[in-house]
Amino acid sequence: MNINKLIFSAKALILGMSISTLVLILGLASLEFLVRKIKPQITYDEAIAMSRGYWRPSNFAPFTWKANLRYGDFTTNSLGYHSDEFLIEKPPTIYRVLVVGDSFVEGADDFHKAWPYITQTLLREDHNLEVINAGFYGGYSPDSYYAYLKAEGLALKPDLVVLGLYLQNDIADLKPNQWVRTEANGLPLQVVSNWRKVDGQGRQWDGIIPLRYRYPYLYNSHLWVLLANWLDRTAPFLFHPSDEARQLQENNFYNYLTFTDCIYKDEGCLPQLQPEFDKLLFVLTGIDKLLYSQDIPMLLVFETSKWQAKLMSNDSLADDNIYKLQRIISEYFQKNGLSAKLYDLTPEILSGNPIDYYKENDTHWNDRGNELVGQLVSGKIREIIDK
Template sequence: MATSNVENPNQRQRLFQILVPLLTCLLTVGAVELGLAIFHPVPFSIETNMYFENDPYTGYRLKPGSAGYYQLGIPGNANSRGHRDVEVPLKKPPGVFRILVLGDSFTVGSNVRQEEAYPKALERLLKRAYGPRIEVVNTGIGGWDPFQYAQYFEHYGYLFEADLVLVGFFVGNDAYSTLASVEQSYRAVGGHLVTWDAATRRLIRLQVFLYDHSNLARLLMNRGPVASRSFLRKQCDDFSEQYVAIQKVRMPNHLAESSAQRDGARNSVNQIRRIKDRAGGSLPVIVALLPDENQVNPALQARILDPAELAKHDFKMPQSLLIGMFREIGLPTIDVLPAVLADPRCLYMNETHWTPEGHELAASVIFEQLKPVLAGMKALR
């Protein structure tokens, strides 16, 4: 008993030596977290805009019935089919003419309201012209590439009994995509997108949880552009360093045509060919080529390129290349670039995507160029 009485004070002292520093650390972390939350909230990265789940065919998709938020609190909700759209039955109602739209963040309507995205704007124009029986189904997913458009259509999209398929092909990401397998894509963990390798890490779920719930964790983990107010520009030549970094990566898309670029575009075009093949001869497939701001904003071009480099670029590329390649496989295209070039407004002041006005313009171009196609379709007579 005497030995025990001697050891107890020593044990208490050791416990005190452990607990006091630990408690001090926890209180310090808590104070930092509280201070950030009140005085300097740390925003999410721009990728964390909707809630994703894994998918065996596309790598990831929107989780049905999930809710997320874009910058400035704009809601990003998914319906029961995993689309940012109104509820749409899988079986097409009698008398309805249905257009299925495939695409990435431009199509899903990144950082604009659901009804402002160009597929819904297109639907309103079509209904005014052809009546209420027109239905445009928006199946776009932020971050998808042509491989995923094809995978989605082959495994899910064809079930919607569409009368026409429209592919929203954003040249900034889609023109030279090398994606050809699910393993090259991202995975979803806790609603967020992570690389395939990161998804296998032992503590990845804890990291995602902390990222969701802690300003301090986001401060330590953020590596790229974040969803802050500063990412929304005040004028057309108002570029943050983050924005310039994103656009600089995409500038080589607009180099003068070369054999290397033809090779790079072949995978993307072949993926869209898969959609055409799955659709068969009776279901029209049309590709809408959506331009990047690099092509239309001289101030951005001058910010990224010096005069000697500028002369090497052809800003009608890659559309001029893609139009020819799609023509070779029998796919018509709608080029939105000329209309954006002719419009004096700055349509990309919504981080890297279109403003609502940009979506309206794209919808009007697509609507006008769809008219001759729709005029010859029996389902609309």
């Protein structure tokens, strides 16, 4: 009798465990399905597919484009610019415009759809000119723009330099940068990043293997990636060595919190950004004075972020905060007698329907946004040329 009871109990236990396991598997499968549909993540295989070998080391920026790239619609020319072919030695009859900036200047996979090329097309209706798109070629942060101009940009003999300043991570991007070579005045000649690196295949990574990609049997699960990202943000010291954990904490602060709370909302954390903001003004001053010394005018374009356009779901920006950064920089330029012309795209973007100008699942401008910016910037350049 006792043996029968034991057998019955064992069967009941096995059945209960089987049912529990099945319920757990079905529950996890359901959650996986929901995450894929509602909040899809970048799994390991997708990350590898997206991590194309675009990059090569640079002697002025953390990295720059490889030359002669061909990835679908994305191309670079024989010099590595996301632009038409051009001669390094400027033809004497050409008015040359050089545009520097980050991915907002890069604009689109097909450079013909990026706003610098659209600007060129519109201006060629009545001017003999060319626009060189140095977006990302000259780095992705304002300090590398200065180093690029010193290393290569000025050798192109531009008649005008347009600097696209993205009013979001262009400040935070200065945080991990080190100036390994500088001029006597302290301005950078070579910028390296502690966070963003390039491997031997030309793929960009941050030097740390995140929790989400450590386990081959998990790293293609959207549910796992979502959970692992949360764990890396909230408790990095549980899963990483102390140095890596501190870097992840800094990454999380500068990539999640500062964009809105510090840069726009000013909710008590601006002192943590003050060194980067001081560095931003320092390099912008350096660029302005460098170009002025060469008799090259500069147009500084404030590129409106999706947060300023009030298109982010967690956004509650007051109208005054939308223009806070532009106001601070404009007042600084005026107070210090700097020569650049400043142009804020924000009023024009907000005057229409901003959602029409940005990609749905991205913070960048879509084709229509690039067209608008090309029209607006070409008008400002025409004023400078015809003055």
